[in-house]
Amino acid sequence: xxxxxxxxxxxxxxxxxxxxxxxxxxxxxxxxxxxxxxxxxxxxxxxxxxxxxxxxxxxxxxxxxxxxxxxxxxxxxxxxxxxxxxxxxxxxxxxxxxxxxxxxxxxxxxxxxxxxxxxxxxxxxxxxxxxxxxxxxxxxxxxxxxxxxxxxxxxxxxxxxxxxxxxxxxxxxxxxxxxxxxxxxxxxxxxxxxxxxxxxxxxxxxxxxxxxxxxxxxxxxxxxxxxxxxxxxxxxxxxxxxxxxxxxxxxxxxxxxxxxxxxxxxxxxxxxxxxxxxxxxxxxxxxxxxxxxxxxxxxxxxx
Amino acid sequence: xxxxxxxxxxxxxxxxxxxxxxxxxxxxxxxxxxxxxxxxxxxxxxxxxxxxxxxxxxxxxxxxxxxxxxxxxxxxxxxxxxxxxxxxxxxxxxxxxxxxxxxxxxxxxxxxxxxxxxxxxxxxxxxxxxxxxxxxxxxxxxxxxxxxxxxxxxxxxxxxxxxxxxxxxxxxxxxxxxxxxxxxxxxxxxxxxxxxxxxxxxxxxxxxxxxxxxxxxxxxxxxxxxxxxxxxxxxxxxxxxxxxxxxxxxxxxxxxxxxxxxxxxxxxxxxxxxxxxxxxxxxxxxxxxxxxxxxxxxxxxxx
Amino acid sequence: xxxxxxxxxxxxxxxxxxxxxxxxxxxxxxxxxxxxxxxxxxxxxxxxxxxxxxxxxxxxxxxxxxxxxxxxxxxxxxxxxxxxxxxxxxxxxxxxxxxxxxxxxxxxxxxxxxxxxxxxxxxxxxxxxxxxxxxxxxxxxxxxxxxxxxxxxxxxxxxxxxxxxxxxxxxxxxxxxxxxxxxxxxxxxxxxxxxxxxxxxxxxxxxxxxxxxxxxxxxxxxxxxxxxxxxxxxxxxxxxxxxxxxxxxxxxxxxxxxxxxxxxxxxxxxxxxxxxxxxxxxxxxxxxxxxxxxxxxxxxxxx
Numbered sequence: 048x049x050x051x052x053x054x055x056x057x058x059x060x061x062x063x064x065x066x067x068x069x070x071x072x073x074x075x076x077x078x079x080x081x082x083x084x085x086x087x088x089x090x091x092x093x094x095x096x097x098x099x100x101x102x103x104x105x106x107x108x109x110x111x112x113x114x115x116x117x118x119x120x121x122x123x124x125x126x127x128x129x130x131x132x133x134x135x136x137x138x139x140x141x142x143x144x145x146x147x148x149x150x151x152x153x154x155x156x157x158x159x160x161x162x163x164x165x166x167x168x169x170x171x172x173x174x175x176x177x178x179x180x181x182x183x184x185x186x187x188x189x190x191x192x193x194x195x196x197x198x199x200x201x202x203x204x205x206x207x208x209x210x211x212x213x214x215x216x217x218x219x220x221x222x223x224x225x226x227x228x229x230x231x232x233x234x235x236x237x238x239x240x241x242x243x244x245x246x247x248x249x250x251x252x253x254x255x256x257x258x259x260x261x262x263x264x265x266x267x268x269x270x271x272x273x274x275x276x277x278x279x280x281x282x283x284x285x286x287x288x289x290x291x292x293x294x295x296x297x298x299x300x301x302x303x304x305x306x307x308x309x310x311x312x313x314x315x316x317x318x319x320x321x322x323x324x325x326x327x328x329x330x331x332x333x334x335x336x337x338x339x340x341x342x343x344x345x346x347x348x349x350x
Numbered sequence: 351x352x353x354x355x356x357x358x359x360x361x362x363x364x365x366x367x368x369x370x371x372x373x374x375x376x377x378x379x380x381x382x383x384x385x386x387x388x389x390x391x392x393x394x395x396x397x398x399x400x401x402x403x404x405x406x407x408x409x410x411x412x413x414x415x416x417x418x419x420x421x422x423x424x425x426x427x428x429x430x431x432x433x434x435x436x437x438x439x440x441x442x443x444x445x446x447x448x449x450x451x452x453x454x455x456x457x458x459x460x461x462x463x464x465x466x467x468x469x470x471x472x473x474x475x476x477x478x479x480x481x482x483x484x485x486x487x488x489x490x491x492x493x494x495x496x497x498x499x500x501x502x503x504x505x506x507x508x509x510x511x512x513x514x515x516x517x518x519x520x521x522x523x524x525x526x527x528x529x530x531x532x533x534x535x536x537x538x539x540x541x542x543x544x545x546x547x548x549x550x551x552x553x554x555x556x557x558x559x560x561x562x563x564x565x566x567x568x569x570x571x572x573x574x575x576x577x578x579x580x581x582x583x584x585x586x587x588x589x590x591x592x593x594x595x596x597x598x599x600x601x602x603x604x605x606x607x608x609x610x611x612x613x614x615x616x617x618x619x620x621x622x623x624x625x626x627x628x629x630x631x632x633x634x635x636x637x638x639x640x641x642x643x644x645x646x647x648x649x650x651x652x653x
Numbered sequence: 654x655x656x657x658x659x660x661x662x663x664x665x666x667x668x669x670x671x672x673x674x675x676x677x678x679x680x681x682x683x684x685x686x687x688x689x690x691x692x693x694x695x696x697x698x699x700x701x702x703x704x705x706x707x708x709x710x711x712x713x714x715x716x717x718x719x720x721x722x723x724x725x726x727x728x729x730x731x732x733x734x735x736x737x738x739x740x741x742x743x744x745x746x747x748x749x750x751x752x753x754x755x756x757x758x759x760x761x762x763x764x765x766x767x768x769x770x771x772x773x774x775x776x777x778x779x780x781x782x783x784x785x786x787x788x789x790x791x792x793x794x795x796x797x798x799x800x801x802x803x804x805x806x807x808x809x810x811x812x813x814x815x816x817x818x819x820x821x822x823x824x825x826x827x828x829x830x831x832x833x834x835x836x837x838x839x840x841x842x843x844x845x846x847x848x849x850x851x852x853x854x855x856x857x858x859x860x861x862x863x864x865x866x867x868x869x870x871x872x873x874x875x876x877x878x879x880x881x882x883x884x885x886x887x888x889x890x891x892x893x894x895x896x897x898x899x900x901x902x903x904x905x906x907x908x909x910x911x912x913x914x915x916x917x918x919x920x921x922x923x924x925x926x927x928x929x930x931x932x933x934x935x936x937x938x939x940x941x942x943x944x945x946x947x948x949x950x951x952x953x954x955x956x
Contacts, residue, residue, distance in 0.1 A: 140523075386863075
């Protein structure tokens, strides 16, 4: 956490074009939701419609990042400083990252149990009561406490895994025999989690049956999701809370799975697919489509 | 657990009007489901329709609590004692609470890891392998083992949290940059859990992004629910198993979310709303409505 | 794990009729997915349609188990050995079990916390940071680390429970009183898990309210499922990921609950019922039916 930061320092950290309206000698101390805080607060507004101006006027923060699509009059920035950018949320995020978050503290908690054959990179955090099998863990990776990772898991760099998550358990593979009893398909594959993946709490990711389950670079998985055996998720996808990805299903890069969605096993989702909230996907989906409903059907192009 | 308890003692503990039919000198030893047990058993029947009398006759328990809407003849309570009340289940619950449950044992397990800056009230239970960050925990609160609570969480009095639950992890906030990669919205808010809240096992509750995620007084959350960042749940609500409450969504007091429901982010549910089993709520819902289906639609008033 | 195994040894372990086409003096070293591996690999193909022959030809494995419904010509098994059976996946499973899995190592991790009154059978595995209350655990049962099992749980023989699973917490039973507040129905029943049951990671199984929650012999439960209080699941069922079984619901033997399904409380599913992906079951279902949709409706006989 920083102390007071001046507007000119803030805008230098945006990494994008901006325009400052109003006094540029202001200083901010804390980020707040729009409508809260006071003169030394920094906030943001993503709206561009007719309500945007009203929300900006009602805002109490001294400095507000807003869209460059809003037409502003002098009276709008007499009391406060406005920073106009193309993507206000992204701009705000970057300032939070730069000035208002703690640097992660690396280290391995003495109660973490790590297989002596595991290969653990430099600068990692492994929290209390985590259990790590014969795995590989890249540097700057953060594994919270009470996480359980079984052997044959390969974890990249800058990965983050929240508490209660379990990775590398046996996939759900059974076959009924002549007597109707279930015989188990031994699961001997592993799990590969590429760089910059983030995984929420209480997530379950199964090992592959023969090959690997793979989570592509930069993909983010929210709490309580189930990723079955042999699933391959592409790069920079999001899979949001309580979603279910069935066995051997493949999801293309940049796709977005909304919460509580359920995707059947052995289907293929293209790149940049958007699966709607609570959708039940029973068939493969081509690139760049939005699918919704039960069963899910394409409703439009995803742009 | 008590020994034998007489009918007259039982009815004095009901805290509601009652009428005893049959011998009042009976004694009971154990509570049982309707249809099981024997002469020294206590059971209850919530039915009021034509099948209620039949079920009462078939019951083997010596003492049965039933609805005061049932018309009973002398032969119905010759063998057994019947206690008639307006809400038999509530009456039975109060007798269970009074006579047939163990008093909780307080204490902090030596393996629980608690941040030295945490403020923990008198008379709490914290189970084995629980991890508690810089939090505040009110008195008579019970936190089972393997629970993981991160810093900036404020927990009230008489709260109960079951094993495997994770509270205070980062909410799922990302924004795609120009390259389509996901940049993380740092999550710097906290979680407030008010008095008398109960939370099941393997629940995930995220910290707020800038403000707090709030669970109102007396609300009960079942197993495997996801409560996203900035959610505000009112007082005396129920959120049942595997339900998903999206980010920044607000739920009014006395509302009821049935299992496997999914409520979109940024919507507002009024007071006394009932969300049906598996419903997918994509819009705000006014007070006192029952909504069902995918997408959820109002079907009637909630009374 | 074995070294090289000859075809004649393999077929002797199948426990079913077979026919070997091609050279029977081949040896295999590792199992692979169809299409991968090389001459010393073993694979399988479940297809029987027109694409089966093509897939077999494209396969690089030296030995492939395939269906006896495929008509094969000599050129199909000149390069590779084909083993024809009625159920290729079951045949492959048995070879994996026999030759390509590690024998489980039994033992109780020193960090596992087990109630001194628990009765634990011979030859069990209990992993790190597992917590076991006053329970009964049969022999050859495997309980992974970070599992939490409360008292009054009876676990049979050869049961497997994955990390993060919580068994025996209080069921979700509340009743609103005159003030609209929720009073808790004390949960004093237990959980019975019969022989040969397998339970995935992050599963929640609640104790019965007065009687027991029961999981029948040979039933398999996948990750992140919720089994509410008083549920009775029959023998040899499967309940797949993120499914919700409501309180007091009963499921007959050999039934199949697909992922993300939600089954209302107090309903009765017959034997050999199949509940489709994401289905929301609100009524009882007779034997041998397939039900799908929201709300679920019978669509055909289950054969």
